[in-house]
Amino acid sequence: MSNKLVVPCSQEGSDGVTSSCISEKISNFPLVTIVTVVRNGAKYLKCAIESIISQSYKNIEYIIIDGGSTDGTLEIIKQYEFAVKLWISESDNGIYDAMNKGINLAGGSIIGILNSDDWYEPDTVELVVATFVAQACDVVTGDMMIWKNSSEFVRVKPNISWPLVKYGIFKINHPATFVTRDVYLDYSFDINYSTAADLKFLLQLILIKKKFSYLDKILVNFRTGGASSNSSLMASVIQMFWIRKDIGVGNTMNGLLFIYDLVHKILAVLKTFFRR
Incomplete structure (x- = not known):
């Protein structure tokens, strides 16, 4: 299902509150x-x-x-x-x-x-x-x-x-x-x-x-x-490895940074776990 609605900013909401012209273009102020x-x-x-x-x-x-x-x-x-x-x-x-x-x-x-x-x-x-x-x-x-x-x-x-x-x-x-x-x-x-x-x-x-x-x-x-949960944070460590590779970071340095990132994330996850 796809819904696309363009609503005038002066329209009254279902709770009776009227927008303060959120979408109104104000002169000299960027949208x-x-x-x-x-x-x-x-x-x-x-x-x-x-x-x-x-x-x-x-x-x-x-x-x-x-x-x-x-x-x-x-x-x-x-x-x-x-x-x-x-x-x-x-x-x-x-x-x-x-x-x-x-x-x-x-x-x-x-x-x-x-x-x-x-x-x-x-x-x-x-x-x-x-x-x-x-x-x-x-x-x-x-x-x-x-x-x-x-x-x-x-x-x-x-x-x-x-x-x-x-x-x-x-x-x-x-x-x-x-x-x-x-x-x-x-x-x-x-x-x-x-x-x-x-x-x-x-x-x-x-x-x-x-x-x-x-x-x-x-x-x-x-x-x-x-969206940035513990599981996605761990995945981001792997993805950062490939991002660094894309920008030309050498294999040795990239490997060391990967290990550093991985240890850092694991410690952060453990810290959160033991605080519960």
Whole structure:
């Protein structure tokens, strides 16, 4: 089943709430597209959507790409149609294929991708737009707050050490990263990397020297246990090996980095397990 709806921003929602013209084009303010990819994400999707509605910056179009949910997700999307420019429900070839669909549908000059179980800070988009306008950059990235439960959290900052980037060693929080539409369309996500396509995409941009700007602010709140689960984190170790190989990292160095990544992930999994 495929559903595509374009809803005027002035339409009243099923709960009687009227959108604050989320998709209205405001003069002199760039349109920002936020894409959420979801499949059976009913538990937290409302929180993600409401974080878009509550943004201080209002020139936003919101697109939801659903992978054929059966858990009530579609009912939630319909409840919030007043705030959604476009939504689709159909099968896909994985999360990055769904992200590419959303990017191809985007009308905004700036694109952010919000996971269905995460949420933005209220001024995230406003801060990001101000940075794009002031610095004429290709990418804006910031900090991410990782929540393990309602009270346990850690703030994660990006880290790009230029001498190590050539080995594929870097840290950027993709959920806290916004990219121009032109750059996303030029490079997109390689769906052959089912758990690490965002890492390959960002590494590409670093290596070809696209202009990054850093915001020393928490832009997104990230719940553990979503698409980046323990199993997918382990798969990403293997995929990072092939990504480094693609960019020309030698076999010996790549092998050592693979072992380091593997040990690091195993220790992280064990730490999480023994905390339960």
